[in-house]
Amino acid sequence: MKLLNHTLLYLSASLVFILSIWAVVFYFSMMEEVYDSIDDGLENYKMLIIKKASRDSLLLTKSRFDESNYAIRPIDREFALQATEQFKDTSMYMEYEEDYEIMRMLTTYFSTPQAQYYELKIITSMVEGDDLVADLLHALLWLYVAVIASAFIINNWVLRKIWRPFYQLQHELRGFKLGEDKTFNPPQTKVTEFEDMNNTVAELLKANIAVFQQQKQFIENASHELQTPLAIAINKLELLLEQTQGKEAQVQLLANAIQYLERMTRLNKSLLLLSKIENRQFSKEETVDFNERLRRQADDFEELLHYRNIQLDWIDNAKLQGRFNADLADVLITNLLKNAIVHNYDGGWITVTVGKDEFEIANTGRPQPLDTDKMFTRFYRSADQSSSTGLGLAVVKAIAQHYQAEVGYRYVDGLHRLYFRLPHLM
Amino acid sequence: MKLLIIEDEQGLRDNVTQFLQKEQYTVEAAADFHSAMEKIALYDYDCILLDVGLPDGNGLNLLRALKSKQKRDNVIIISAKDSLDDKLEGLNLGADDYLTKPFHLAELNARIKAVLRRKALDGGNVVKLNNMELDFNGRALCIDGVTIHLNRKEFDILAFFVVNKNRLIYKSALAEHVWGDHMDNADNFDFIYSQIKNLRKKLKDHGANLEIQAIYGVGYKLTV
Numbered sequence: 078m079k080l081l082n083h084t085l086l087y088l089s090a091s092l093v094f095i096l097s098i099w100a101v102v103f104y105f106s107m108m109e110e111v112y113d114s115i116d117d118g119l120e121n122y123k124m125l126i127i128k129k130a131s132r133d134s135l136l137l138t139k140s141r142f143d144e145s146n147y148a149i150r151p152i153d154r155e156f157a158l159q160a161t162e163q164f165k166d167t168s169m170y171m172e173y174e175e176d177y178e179i180m181r182m183l184t185t186y187f188s189t190p191q192a193q194y195y196e197l198k199i200i201t202s203m204v205e206g207d208d209l210v211a212d213l214l215h216a217l218l219w220l221y222v223a224v225i226a227s228a229f230i231i232n233n234w235v236l237r238k239i240w241r242p243f244y245q246l247q248h249e250l251r252g253f254k255l256g257e258d259k260t261f262n263p264p265q266t267k268v269t270e271f272e273d274m275n276n277t278v279a280e281l282l283k284a285n286i287a288v289f290q291q292q293k294q295f296i297e298n299a300s301h302e303l304q305t306p307l308a309i310a311i312n313k314l315e316l317l318l319e320q321t322q323g324k325e326a327q328v329q330l331l332a333n334a335i336q337y338l339e340r341m342t343r344l345n346k347s348l349l350l351l352s353k354i355e356n357r358q359f360s361k362e363e364t365v366d367f368n369e370r371l372r373r374q375a376d377d378f379e380e381l382l383h384y385r386n387i388q389l390d391w392i393d394n395a396k397l398q399g400r401f402n403a404d405l406a407d408v409l410i411t412n413l414l415k416n417a418i419v420h421n422y423d424g425g426w427i428t429v430t431v432g433k434d435e436f437e438i439a440n441t442g443r444p445q446p447l448d449t450d451k452m453f454t455r456f457y458r459s460a461d462q463s464s465s466t467g468l469g470l471a472v473v474k475a476i477a478q479h480y481q482a483e484v485g486y487r488y489v490d491g492l493h494r495l496y497f498r499l500p501h502l503m
Numbered sequence: 504m505k506l507l508i509i510e511d512e513q514g515l516r517d518n519v520t521q522f523l524q525k526e527q528y529t530v531e532a533a534a535d536f537h538s539a540m541e542k543i544a545l546y547d548y549d550c551i552l553l554d555v556g557l558p559d560g561n562g563l564n565l566l567r568a569l570k571s572k573q574k575r576d577n578v579i580i581i582s583a584k585d586s587l588d589d590k591l592e593g594l595n596l597g598a599d600d601y602l603t604k605p606f607h608l609a610e611l612n613a614r615i616k617a618v619l620r621r622k623a624l625d626g627g628n629v630v631k632l633n634n635m636e637l638d639f640n641g642r643a644l645c646i647d648g649v650t651i652h653l654n655r656k657e658f659d660i661l662a663f664f665v666v667n668k669n670r671l672i673y674k675s676a677l678a679e680h681v682w683g684d685h686m687d688n689a690d691n692f693d694f695i696y697s698q699i700k701n702l703r704k705k706l707k708d709h710g711a712n713l714e715i716q717a718i719y720g721v722g723y724k725l726t727v
Contacts, residue, residue: 081511304583308605309514315608316521318721332673332721339675346684377682382655384694411685483727 081229081236088232089225093501097393100217104205104210111204113183116164119183119199122147126197127187137373140448142169147199157186157194161498166203179203246275253282255289256379293356307345311338337475347468350408351455354475365401367410368393368431372408375429378418387418388426395433401480409476411436412469413495419465420493428492435498437484505529505546505618509539509562510554519552522608523615528569536560542613543569543576549622550615552576552657555593556584560715563596571598574700577618607676609667616666630652633712637665644707657679657702664725673721699723 078086094191126147130136140150152160162185168177188194207401245264247285253261261282263275314335321327353359375382375389417427417440425441443459453456453474458467477484483498506528510516513534520530531548533539536559543551543565551569555562566578577602580593588599599618600609620628620639628639635643641660644651653661659681664672674692696717703715716724 082575301583304604305512305515309512309518311605312518312522312608315673315676316518318673322671322718328718328721335673335675377685379695380682382697384697408685415685 080240081232084236084439085229087227088228094222096217096221100213104213108204108206108209108309112164113202114204115181115203116183116453119164119181119201122201123183123185123197123201126199126309129186130195131189134189137189137193142198142200144390146201147197149195150199152186152194152196154192154194157196157489160186162186167200169200170172171202176408179205192390193269206429221484240266242271242275246271246278250278266351285443286469291390293352296348296352300345300352303345304342307338307342311335311342314338344466344468347466347472351468351472354405354472354479359405362400362402363401365403366404367399367436371410371429371431374407374414378414379413385418385421386424387421387461390426390428392428392430394431396430397499398434405476405479409473409497412473413497416469416495417493420459422434434501435492435496437496439492439494441491442493444491447486447493449486453485504549505531506550506552506554506615507539507542507548508533509533509555509557509574511535511554512554515652518608519611521610522727524623529576536562536565536660539565540568543571547574548576550579550618552579552581552611552615554597555580555582555589563593566593566596566598567719577622578616579611579618599600607677607679608674609663609670609672610680612670613663613666613680632665632668634715635711646706646711649709651705651709653702653705656698657705660698660702661706664723665720668727671718671724672722679725 094100126136126149128148137149137151140148142148145152162183164181164183167180167182168430169180170176171178182200185197185199187197194200226258237458242264249261249264259281262347263279266272266275318328318331321331409499414427417438420425420442421440423441427438427440429438430439446470447459453470455471457465457470458465473484476482481500483496483500485496485498487494487496504527508516508523508530510519510521510532511534516532516534520532522529525645527577531542531546533542539553539557540667553565566580569576577625577628578598579602580590580598581602581604582593583604593601599621600614600662602614607627617639621629630637630639633649635644638645638691639662642655643659645652646665653657660677663680667689678692678695684698699717707716712727714726715727718724
């Protein structure tokens with residue numbers, strides 16, 4: 078939900094509550110005022126009638142309201158003495174409205190100088206409570222709509238204006254990627270909170286970039302620094318190997334040691350390659366013909382395929398070309414082909430299928446599907462492949478990510494199928 | 504033949520020196536930029552092995568100095584950086600080859616020999632070994648004057664053996680030289696053996712006066 082809608086939601090919910098309370102309070106205070114003023118009017122009228130009655134005794138015989146708004150009837154003295162004046166709401170048939178309407182009635186008692194006791198009833202028309210409530214609700218509804226509408230418009234405008242630095246920051250952050258040589262420019266703003274946020278984000282990113290650079294530097298340096306000691310160790314063992322000729326057991330031990338050092342070298346090289354791909358150090362691109370390149374790389378494996386009696390078939394459905402770094406294309410293809418050979422059995426087969434926007438390498442192998450969640454992660458290897466680095470498919474994945482391409486695995490018809498699909502825009 | 508190795512790592516310097524002395528070269532060594540600069544100024548070398556990452560200066564500057572003096576010393580760059588840009592820069596500056604650490608000594612030997620062969624233009628890039636002639640330009644093998652057909656990889660294998668004759672060649676050094684460094688799965692080096700068997704048969708059929716020995720689990724050796 079957008080920020081604007083959030084504010085509106087809270088605003089409208091609280092406005093319903095506030096306006097309802099306000100309406101109730103307003104209704105009662107208004108009614109109180111109405112009664113107050115009507116009752117005052119009745120009191121005033123009472124005085125006038127009593128005054129007039131003392132002069133004009135004919136008035137005392139007016140026992141029905143009829144066209145006027147008062148009635149007088151004589152009562153007992155006892156009753157009059159214990160009765161009190163009271164206002165009350167009553168209803169009365171109104172000729173004009175053709176209906177019973179609420180009326181305010183004052184019932185009071187008075188005596189004439191001749192010690193006669195009378196009851197005086199005065200009525201006056203009242204505000205119609207139900208109509209008032211309906212009117213009030215109506216007005217309230219309109220007020221509510223108007224307030225929400227104006228809140229929406231003002232909010233929209235204000236949010237756009239006030240929150241502009243925020244949206245700019247958001248935009249900047251979205252376009253920011255660690256490891257890219259792009260500086261972060263926080264948007265200029267006069268709002269203190271945004272300025273604080275911008276500075277905090279800028280500081281945070283600066284620290285992150287620094288850590289990232291250090292880490293990058295560390296991996297690169299570590300790998301480079303390892304190359305030399307590895308080279309020296311391997312070379313020393315090679316020299317020793319020459320001097321040890323004829324001593325079978327020692328020669329085997331030395332060869333074994335070299336083998337492990339070479340594995341370490343491969344690990345080191347693969348890690349360096351991975352960090353280079355992730356650091357986008359393969360920027361040079363050219364149009365790569367995958368049909369041709371697949372065949373050329375497969376040529377290097379010819380003897381190995383022959384030795385293991387693995388048959389390699391080609392299905393070229395289309396020409397597959399794309400903008401790619403040539404070195405990465407070779408690494409990608411080599412890793413996938415090698416994967417298909419290493420995890421194959423002697424006498425198995427491999428089918429390479431090239432389509433319009435993808436190629437697939439299918440191979441025979443162990444008769445169960447691989448763990449798709451783990452197979453592309455670093456250092457994952459199946460139990461029977463102790464000498465592999467476990468980085469081959471991680472490198473493939475990194476290359477795919479670098480080009481926003483898709484790499485995937487499926488196990489169909491007893492064949493392990495790894496496909497690499499180029500993005501459409503290439 | 505006089506070689507100079509410029510390398511700050513003593514271990515590597517000693518290895519290379521020891522290895523190359525067995526090839527009957529005169530090997531001199533320099534451990535840093537300044538002593539290397541002195542040696543380059545004073546003497547001429549047939550081949551210089553140059554580590555670009557020296558602690559007191561960039562090795563490429565040595566290469567620039569060398570070329571600006573119109574010296575004809577061959578240079579092979581040795582670097583821990585496996586970067587195409589570095590390689591291109593080095594080769595553009597006039598280096599003859601580029602080798603990434605770590606490398607096999609047999610590979611270094613092959614590179615040095617190739618550079619030296621190219622320098623000795625009159626030789627026509629042909630190596631003679633007993634009754635066998637290996638023409639590196641035409642990639643052809645002659646035994647007793649008869650041309651024998653070898654495919655690309657067979658030629659590469661034989662050439663690697665010839666330049667490293669009488670040395671024990673570790674199997675992965677051979678695999679990397681012929682098939683490139685992605686052919687690295689130690690378990691799968693057995694396939695090389697079948698290749699060598701074919702080569703051996705061809706050589707034997709044509710009466711070549713040499714033998715490729717297999718040392719099980721380790722590598723091979725060409726004995727003349």
